Amino acid sequence: MHRAAWTVLLGLLATTSIHAAEPDITLQLRWKHQFQFAGYYVAKQEGLYEQAGLSVRLIQGGPDAAKPLEALLAGEVDFAIAKSGVVIERMRGEPVVALAAIMQTSPxxxxxxxxxxxxxxxxxxxxxxxxxxxxxxxxxxxxxxxxxxxxxxxxxxxxxxxxxxxxxxxxxxxxxxxxxxxxxxxxxxxxxxxxxxxxxGVNFYNDVLVAHESLIDQEPAVVDAFLEASLEGWRRALAEPEKTAAMIQANYAPERSLAHLQFEAEGLAELIMPELVALGHMNPGRWQSIAESYVALGFADGPVDLGGFLYESRSATDYTMAYRMAAGGFFLLLLASLLAAHFARLNNRLRREAARRMAVEERLREHQAELFRLANTDALTGLWNRHRFEEVAGREIRRARRYGHPLSVIFMDLDHFKPINDQYGHAAGDDVLRTVAELIRECLRESDSVCRWGGEEFLVLVPHGCPEDAYRLAERIRQRVKDCHDAEGGGITASLGVASLGESEDLHGLLQRADGALYQAKEAGRDRVKVARPVSDS
The missing domain is CATH 3.40.190.10 (Periplasmic binding protein-like II)
Structure with a gap:
């Protein structure tokens, strides 16, 4: 059933269930109680399952507990949390269906x-x-x-x-x-x-909510209700991580400290990416790639056929639901008769309205994405601009201080760039800057960031990067720039300065030291990397 229609029915039936009696539902977790399963705890504690007409029991996992997929396939539980390896079972012919991928990236x-x-x-x-x-x-x-x-x-x-x-x-x-x-x-x-x-370049889904095909065939409304309530639980958990962590400690994991749960919450938000991807989203092409990786590793036999593996809601056309509600009493009987008379028209109206809203929301998302891009990227190179870099760097510095992680920056300047503009024109200079920007991107890890600081200057942020890591990255960038432009006969090189965050240093001080190291590289003959001394030695 479409979410809009589901919301309408829940409002009308706040005190009723999908069935005459609340179905007892079991969910097998993958591991011991922790923030990793926060959405399901919130859905249970805040009554979302109860509002959906479900009585849900959460079963803790762990090394001594039943394996989630085995328990599901044996009929011991209704739902389970699995890794992306669940696709292997599907390729082996097991009737398991993926409902939602909570983590878009594996931890x-x-x-x-x-x-x-x-x-x-x-x-x-x-x-x-x-x-x-x-x-x-x-x-x-x-x-x-x-x-x-x-x-x-x-x-x-x-x-x-x-x-x-x-x-x-x-x-x-x-x-x-x-x-x-x-x-x-x-x-x-x-x-x-x-x-x-x-x-x-290896990016698998994780913590996939799965169900047995027979449950989907027999109780599609139950599956939809459980899925929607669980996803709403995740939305609330991610919106209020500190409140959720306190609830988990009080009700599920008293042995875990609040600081540990909050550390986990922060990390999970980066893996779930709720600001960028709809909760639970699954891409068929990405599942195909994951399945092919398992085949290449010898965990499964090809060819890959994922027909029926990804969940498609079936309860939107389940017209028996109104009749099931009649068992709740005279009021439900009356309501069922009204729904039977107007269900098709209401459904069509809701679908049209939902389609219209989705189209408007999609245009708004596209517009917001374009505004974000214009406000945060350099028009010439497509890299982050100075404003966006300072915003992200400030956040990463706070995180580095909180958790004691190292952090470094690389200040880079192209050598002898002005003669390019003077001799060949600014269009040629722009081509060089675009090429260099792409070379830098190719050298970075996924967690690194780069911006065009101004003119022919670039800044690279290296979270979790000690001086040695940053130096190796800077050397790799320097060599790529030199090799590329030597091959093209351009003679362009780069000088780079590396600095790592000091104990009480702010972004301004860190960039000043990186700029000083860059100046030393220029003074020493260009086309080289210099590392700034630690703050204590400055």
Missing amino acids: NAWLVRADAGIHTPLDLVGKRLMLMPGHESAELLAMLRREGVDLDELELLPTSHDLDDLVEGRVDAYDAYETNEPWQLKRKGIDYHLIKPRAY
Whole structure:
């Protein structure tokens, strides 16, 4: 049923259920109670399930609990939370259907100690890696394959679920959630580094809400009601993370600190991306790509056929609902007769209105996106402008201070750029700037940001980047610029200055030191990278 129609019926039937009696519904969580499942807790605690006519029981997961997909397929639960590996079961012919993908990006990452000298997937060759079984770690393995790492060159160990194995050096890398285990290392005062698959082009869905095909066939209205109430729970949880964290601690996870839950909430918001993507959104093409990755890793056999895997609501045309409501009493009988007489006309009216509103909302989104682009990007290069960079950098600096993460910036200036404009004209100079902007983009990780600061100057923000990380990135950019323009006979080079955030330093001071390092690079002969001394040595 369309959401607008569902809202109308809920308003009319606030005290009634979808059935004569509230269906008892069970949801199997993937892990122990934590912010990772906040939307379902909110839907239960704030009565959203009850308003939808459902009595819902949430079953905690964990290493000793039933595996969600196995419990679902065995008929022990009605709904389950699964990783993107659920698509493997569908390719094997299991009747499992994906209703919504809560996380648009997987939180799985290789967690390493900062003092281990491991910064890239290639650095993991010959190392001891502790990972989850089977396809649970598929995105981590897919990243290694994509980067040309032979899995036979790794010592792969089954996870112990004990982070002390990493802390005490029994393993070199640990299959972790970036929203969870890093907090534990932070509390122990241990610096760490995350190698994230999405930084290397591997981007899987995570925490996928799934159901058995038979439930969808037999109770489509129940599935729709549960899905809509759950998504509304997630909207409220993400809108008020501190309130939600306190509720989770009080009712579900008293052993977790509020600070830990809030750390998890902040990380999850970045993975769910509610400002950019509709909650639960799933792209068929992306699922196809994920399925093909599993086939390439040997977890499933091809060819990939995902027919029926993605959920399509069936309750919009379920005309038996009005008759089921009649069991609620005389009032419901009267209401059912009214609905039976006017249902088709009301449905058509609601659909037309919904289509009109969706069209208006889409135009507004497009208009807002265009306004945002114009206000925040450089018209020539398409990079962020100075205003947007300062806004993001300020937020990242606050986050770095809060969680003790390193942060660096790279100030870059093209050498001998003025003669290009003087000799060949500004159009040629503009072409050079656009080319350089694209070269910088190609060198960055997903978490890095770049802006055109002005003229031929560029600034790169490197969150979670220590001086060594930023220096290596700056060298890579410098070499790409030199190689590209040497090949074209242009002779363009770049000078770069690197600075890392000091303990009490603000953005202005950080940029001043990076600019000073850039000046040193110019003075030393150009086409080189210089690193600013730490604040304490300045």
